[in-house]
Amino acid sequence: MMMLLTTSLLFWLVQAALGSYRHAPSQQPLISTPLPIDVTFMPIIVSNEPAVLNISVTLHRPNLAANASLVELYLAFGNVPCQSYNDTNPITAIDDDGSLELHISDDEEYALRRWLTARPTSGTVNISMTALPRHIDITTPIGPRVDLREIDGGLQGSGFSVVPLPPISPEIEHDLTFCWDLSHSPPNTIFASSLGEDLCHRFLDRAQAKQGMQSTVFAVGPTLHRYPPVEQSPELSQFGLFYFGDTSDIPFDVEKLADYINALFTNMNAFFDVPNSRPYRVFLRPSLRGYGGAGFLSAFMLEYYPNMNVAQWELEWLLAHEVTHNWPLMNSSPGQPTQADNTWYNEGIATYYQTLLPHRFGHTTREELVKQMNMNLQAYYTNPAIDLSNEEAAERMWTDPAAQRLPYHRGLVYFLRMGFFVTQASGGFVGIDDAVLELLEARRRGEPWDLDAWISLVGGALGDVTEAWREYNTMAVGGYLGLPPAALSYLGLRIVRIIAGVKTGSRAHDAGLRDGDVLVENKVMYWQVADDISRNMTLKLKRDGHDFELTYWPRSRETVPSLQVEEVEHGHAWSDL
Known part of the structure; x- marks a missing residue:
């Protein structure tokens, strides 16, 4: 059975998750002074070896006391685990005084892992770790698409599950730069993220830099392809669709889908009054079952099952939904961890x-x-x-x-x-x-x-x-939530009532009412015929383009006992019908 799964809006779920954490009591103080941060991804892609992602996070003079939270990362998002960076695959840190020992502290209530300093920091702190692709099989449950995956010798994932960052106060602006280091990748390696296709990206919205880094989706590898190629269509450099391998292994028309979404994105930018068109990117990744996706910062990840065919319009419809998420949104209120209010x-x-x-x-x-x-x-x-x-x-x-x-x-x-x-x-x-x-x-x-x-x-x-x-x-x-008959008139549509379920042998059927007749107008209200046993039902109908009226007594042929009141010479008496 074909299934097109629903999607998740990761970018704003991330913000809401961070918001719920901010409003919760914290044992660790938030960093409340501007802190320059550099994040670098160095994919290790070697032939015949599993690909991994080395990550470095540099904090310029955080000036933290002992037992302070240096960085933190969620343990999971929904039912999808994030990188644990535990004792078997640890985070290491060095500052101006040398090696900086870190201790892990888990907050079970908020599924958050913190790395605490064993001593005060000195100067710049360089933090290093290795993110490992998640092992999946046919039994892996479907969930938020934030995990790191190895695909065709390359890597695809999101910042949310792999990059630990400092506990930053939301009121403070921070200078965050993200860069790629391809020194350990083949010469033909292609890379991209929802931030762009430059080797380095500096967040201009400094107040949203941490959320932006976490809400970034990325892909890198020697078989990663872009449509349209920038050299072929430089004017389309603001839009790109990225996929691994060959389009012959993808069960839909990649170029047609990309052209549709690019045109729709341009139209929506104008509708929502965006003065300068910002980049938008779509990333494809194969799945072991089902279809679905997740919305990220100015990007969308479409997960597809190679052995399952889905109509092109279904994919266009799904991506139209995700493109819309770039604009009309409602913020969650404080103390709403489930986001039920938005x-x-x-x-x-x-x-x-x-x-x-x-x-x-x-x-x-x-x-x-x-x-x-x-x-x-x-x-x-x-x-x-x-x-x-x-x-x-x-x-x-x-x-x-x-x-x-x-x-x-x-x-x-x-x-x-x-x-x-x-x-x-x-x-x-x-x-x-x-x-x-x-x-x-x-x-x-x-x-x-x-x-x-x-x-x-x-x-x-x-x-x-x-x-x-x-x-x-x-x-x-x-x-x-019902819809009045004229509810869609402002859209140029109307609700049409169609007769269905007419029972053969009923008075309505004998009078000529048939399934499929269009009910144009009720000449008599239901309560009128329900209260008055002598009253007929009259309907104005349309069949085969012709209007006609039909009248019948809307009562069953089955009789039941009932009581009525009749006037008699001395008072009243009950009369059985």
Whole structure:
């Protein structure tokens, strides 16, 4: 059975994880002064030998006391282990006074490993380690795609699982530089990361440097290829798709997929009002089972199973979702380790725009729009986890596939509802796009871009903040989200009610009602015929392009005992029917 797995938004999950750690009590102080940091990757790629990644982290004058946390690294992300760097494969450190002994301290509550100094540091500290590729087999569970893998003699992974960094205060800007050292790789080795394709990269957003390093995906190896080749299309150097080996081993059209995503990325940049197009890269990696992916900083990793064919449009749809994650996002509130308060937004708005924007830009047909919309709607309404609250779904994210998928489709239906309500309330002058773009602008201005900010924006568009909270709370606790018949009219679509389940021999069937008839209008309300036993049901229908009306008595042929009241000469009496 073919399965297209859901994806994870790693970049903002990383930030949320760091945020939850910052707001937790810490036994170790955060570094609160600017600290220049240099990170260097030196892949060791030797023929007929397993590839490994030597990593050096240089801290310029951290001035730490004894028993202070020099660097730290998460032990795992979800169900995927990070590099442990234990006694059998240790981290080593040297400063101006020579060898610096380190002691490991694990924080089980936050799955965090710290390396503590045995004495005060002196001057610059040089830290070295070797990251080893994870061994996987068919039994390896699917999880966040952050681990280091050896692929076709090369390496692919993310900074999150391999690079330990200092415990930096989020209020302090730090100068962080990342470089490649290919001195132990073959001459034809190609390298790339979501940071770019230069040998060195300096983070311009110094306040986000640590998160940026951790949210970086990278690949290096002699069989790594780029499409399009930079020398062939220098104007496309801002975009690249990277894969190992030969495209004949990949079960889809790599070039067609890359061209589609590049065009869509350019359109979305304009839609979300990005003044200067920033780079975007897609990395492919083979899997032993299934398809899926993870979003990183300005990049996406697509995992594919070579022996499983997936339609090209499914991959385009998946990547359209991930490209969207570059812009509309909601920040998690302090003390929200599960991200239940913003996952519905981040995944829901990406699902909303992955469906609508490709059609708006002319990349998909109307038929494809309707198909994708219906697939998402049925995924919500038939989800066995539909009644879970956002918090419950977040807690089951990595153990229950239905719970993992819920925020994507629940969020979509929420935005469809709010889009309709906002358009109605404003007489068509304001749409849901306006509130989404304003939240994005708030983030760019350094203003709050969390749930409270969103409710304020959408409540203002509705003219009723209380109603905005009511809509959110209904969704958040797992309440049923319906769609009024005209809910999709602002998108140029409408909900059509189709008759189904007509029983042969019923009064409706005998009157001529058939499965597939389109219900144009109810001439009589259900409660009217339910309360009045003598009243008929009248429906306006369409069949084969022709409108017609049909009337029948909406009662079963089966009789049951009932009681009625009749007027008699002295008082009242019960009458059996």
